[in-house]
Amino acid sequence: MHKKFLLAALEQARIGQGHCAPNPCVGAVAVQNGTIIAQASHRCAGTPHAEQLLLTQIPPKMPGVSLYISLEPCNHWGRTPPCVDAIINHGVEEVVFAYLDPNPVVAKNNSSEKLRAHGIKVTHYPVDEITEFYKSYSYWTVTKRPRVTVKIAQTLNGKIGRSVGERVILSNTLCEEFTHQMRAAADVILTTAKTVSLDNPKMNVRLGQEKQAKPVAIIDRQLSLDQQSIIFSTAAHCHVYHCNEREVSYPNSTLHFMPMKNGVMDLDAVISHLGGLGYHDVWVEAGGTLFSALHQERLVHRTYLYIVPSILEHDAISAYQQSGIFDRTHTISWHAMGDNMIACLDWQED
16 A cells, blocks of 8 residues: 555656756655545745645645655755755645755754654655655765766667758657657756757757757867757756857856867866756667767766667768777667667666
């Protein structure tokens, strides 16, 4: 029964995915007599937490109510008051949560001990799906760096597009929808000035009739972006990473000067900076150069290869521009997407 209601809390947590960083996404449900009577999610940093929103939906000291929360309730002041205090003051009888908060401030104050001291029954009940959900938040909390996920669509002979001529769209509509779902769940989308120049992409989320702007990071070493590129109006904000000291301004953007490493931009510094901005999840959409370089630098945590049943000519652009980029230990899973196939490679982490 615990797992059933914690998975319901997880579904609430997913509502905030891609909006809450640097906070974790949290979902909560209230249960009475085996029935969910209220549910809530944390929507974005600075707004009320899921537990606080949930408690507004149920009367104080309501008998027989259990709160099921995806993450251990917070016990310290930030931009909002401690959820533990709100739970105690509301007279809740039981709290069940799935994931221990890795934040050392939360761990030090011990939420469970505080709740039990006020007669509240507390259960920590781990659930695999929720542990997986908090991977990025946990990694960021410990390292202050984001987890990086990249995707690339390729033909059977490993090509991603033609070097000259009209742009080639390789993957099918199912893969396209998957891409937009991943954009929605990410905190920031990473791309390159070359991709922006060649494709003039919107890099926003388009699912059904809804459109959602996302923060976009653009690697633009020489500050060569066209100020009229559509991305400046479709992104929530652009972070432009460069190695050029000349004075340039782009619309809706912040410029970040990055160090060089072996004659190219230091990608490790870029990823670290994105973590410093509070982003937990980076979704990468770019060409073979950045794709290969990120793998070569061992900066990727998960790779999606969209494999398309077609072949491009021998001199078309290759997806893989460095050797040995897939030599790291990894697991692989396969996901059929109509006539396309997605290979998901999870790289072994230190």
